[in-house]
Amino acid sequence: MDKQQLWQRYQDWLYYHKGLGFYVDISRMGFDDQLVKELTPKFEKAFADMEALEAGAIANPDEGRMVGHYWLRAPELAPNEEARKEITEPLANIAQFVKKVHQGTIKPPTADKFTDILSVGIGGSALGPQFVAEALPSENPPMTIHFIDNTDPAGIDSTLKNIGDRLKSTLVLITTKSGGTPETRNGMLEVKHAYESKGLAFEPHAVAITMPGSKMDKIATDWLARFPMQDWVGGRTSELSAVGLLPAALQGINIDGMLIGAKEMDEATRVKDLKTNPAALLALAWYYSGNGKGEKDMVVLPYKDSLLLFSRYLQQLVMESLGKEKDLDGNTVYQGIAVYGNKGSTDQHAYVQQLREGVPNFFATFIEVLEDGRDTHFEIEPGVTSGDFLSGFLQGTRQALFENSRDSITITIPQVNPRTVGALIALYERAVSFYASLVNINAYHQPGVEAGKKMSASILDLQTKVQTVIQETSEALDIETLAAKAGSPDEVEFVYKIVRHLAANGRGVALAGDLTDLKTLKVSAS
Numbered sequence: 229m230d231k232q233q234l235w236q237r238y239q240d241w242l243y244y245h246k247g248l249g250f251y252v253d254i255s256r257m258g259f260d261d262q263l264v265k266e267l268t269p270k271f272e273k274a275f276a277d278m279e280a281l282e283a284g285a286i287a288n289p290d291e292g293r294m295v296g297h298y299w300l301r302a303p304e305l306a307p308n309e310e311a312r313k314e315i316t317e318p319l320a321n322i323a324q325f326v327k328k329v330h331q332g333t334i335k336p337p338t339a340d341k342f343t344d345i346l347s348v349g350i351g352g353s354a355l356g357p358q359f360v361a362e363a364l365p366s367e368n369p370p371m372t373i374h375f376i377d378n379t380d381p382a383g384i385d386s387t388l389k390n391i392g393d394r395l396k397s398t399l400v401l402i403t404t405k406s407g408g409t410p411e412t413r414n415g416m417l418e419v420k421h422a423y424e425s426k427g428l429a430f431e432p433h434a435v436a437i438t439m440p441g442s443k444m445d446k447i448a449t450d451w452l453a454r455f456p457m458q459d460w461v462g463g464r465t466s467e468l469s470a471v472g473l474l475p476a477a478l479q480g481i482n483i484d485g486m487l488i489g490a491k492e493m494d495e496a497t498r499v500k501d502l503k504t505n506p507a508a509l510l511a512l513a514w515y516y517s518g519n520g521k522g523e524k525d526m527v528v529l530p531y532k533d534s535l536l537l538f539s540r541y542l543q544q545l546v547m548e549s550l551g552k553e554k555d556l557d558g559n560t561v562y563q564g565i566a567v568y569g570n571k572g573s574t575d576q577h578a579y580v581q582q583l584r585e586g587v588p589n590f591f592a593t594f595i596e597v598l599e600d601g602r603d604t605h606f607e608i609e610p611g612v613t614s615g616d617f618l619s620g621f622l623q624g625t626r627q628a629l630f631e632n633s634r635d636s637i638t639i640t641i642p643q644v645n646p647r648t649v650g651a652l653i654a655l656y657e658r659a660v661s662f663y664a665s666l667v668n669i670n671a672y673h674q675p676g677v678e679a680g681k682k683m684s685a686s687i688l689d690l691q692t693k694v695q696t697v698i699q700e701t702s703e704a705l706d707i708e709t710l711a712a713k714a715g716s717p718d719e720v721e722f723v724y725k726i727v728r729h730l731a732a733n734g735r736g737v738a739l740a741g742d743l744t745d746l747k748t749l750k751v752s753a754s
């Protein structure tokens with residue numbers, strides 16, 4: 229294609245949302261009219277699936293659940309009064325609670341006001357709040373947010389150290405939809421312990437965001453507050469529920485703007501026409517690129533520092549939704565699209581070398597922000613600003629990739645603001661829904677996650693048995709005998725790793741022998 233034809237293709241396929249000033253350009257994805265024709269019936273089905281989903285169908289058949297995240301920004305569309313209330317009541321309660329926290333009417337027992345937020349959660353209960361906190365920092369934030377999103381003791385300590393004496397004026401949000409995620413439970417117990425070590429009560433600082441009746445909900449009965457998560461909102465699509473809205477509002481972020489932006493994008497992505505529906509355009513581009521089988525990875529390159537965490541957020545949304553072994557008919561399909569990315573132009577100096585010249589197993593998604601976000605324009609060189617460089621690097625990289633047959637999508641927004649962030653979230657939520665329909669999978673469950681969780685639980689059980697054997701045995705044992713005595717003669721490798729970890733942490737276990745010859749190792753109590 230010559231430059232003139234490309235310019236024509238750009239115009240032919242460019243989507244523009246007038247209200248949001250939001251562009252989606254898939255002209256640099258090499259699909260042709262034939263593919264569009266072939267996919268038309270699949271898109272018709274995707275549009276019909278979406279309509280059914282939004283009307284309250286059991287769109288997550290394995291879990292027997294409705295899928296209602298689109299109602300969060302349009303409660304009037306929820307299928308019944310009960311679901312509508314489940315949205316509007318928490319919204320009103322969040323507004324009231326946040327107002328009182330900011331005013332100091334709701335306050336910690338030993339300080340005048342809450343100054344900090346400590347958010348404890350993982351996966352869908354962390355990634356959205358982290359992305360939004362980074363994307364939309366307030367100029368004078370009423371509160372500063374910190375995150376614990378793992379069960380790593382060093383990470384927990386570092387966050388608590390950062391908070392330091394302000395723990396007494398910190399509001400702790402424990403976010404877990406299921407209420408039973410071990411990392412979050414551990415984080416909660418660690419933070420509770422930190423309060424108690426300082427002679428402070430944890431409960432008046434603690435807020436739970438969880439499903440009513442969950443384990444965490446039951447633990448939290450005497451906490452400062454509880455906000456419900458809806459059964460029909462999945463973790464990875466929960467940013468616009470209490471999960472994302474409460475921490476955002478506490479930080480002074482305009483959550484109504486986020487909801488409005490998402491609602492506007494939802495309206496645009498409800499249009500039953502491929503060419504004028506931006507989420508359908510993304511799904512088409514993804515389908516083309518990976519041959520409907522995820523053969524190419526999605527590299528997300530926002531050219532704006534504040535959007536750094538968007539790729540991490542999308543990683544869960546896309547990979548947990550689309551990465552499935554079985555399709556809806558039970559066929560083995562091994563679907564998915566791998567997502568990674570960081571930010572431009574920084575990545576130009578890291579892995580873009582491989583994108584330009586190496587294995588062509590990806591398509592890029594550039595995210596461009598038109599406004600530089602400055603009132604005054606300092607000129608680095610006559611007539612040229614840092615922002616011009618950033619814009620030039622984006623255009624240059626897109627072109628360099630294209631010239632070497634590397635496809636790309638470009639999304640352009642006027643600014644990073646609550647409305648455009650809400651719209652970005654909604655755009656990708658819908659694109660994932662459409663793509664799942666195109667490839668006939670359930671995007672709303674995550675059966676694969678359970679295997680690792682169960683295995684980890686059984687390793688912790690084994691650890692308890694191993695510790696008991698070591699404590700009750702006076703002589704040193706070799707690993708195989710120890711495994712046998714712990715009742716798991718076949719799990720020698722796990723037993724070895726358990727004692728190695730215990731020994732490294734001075735946890736009552738000593739290892740003697742030659743570490744390069746594990747048969748010589750002797751384990752004893754220390």
Ligand SMILES: O=P(O)(O)OC[C@H]1O[C@H](O)[C@H](O)[C@@H](O)[C@@H]1O
Pocket residue numbers: 350351352353403404405406407408409412463464548674677
């Ligand atoms: O919010 P929670 O129930 O604690 O779940 C947190 C996360 O953990 C799970 O392993 C799921 O795979 C994720 O989809 C979820 O977002």
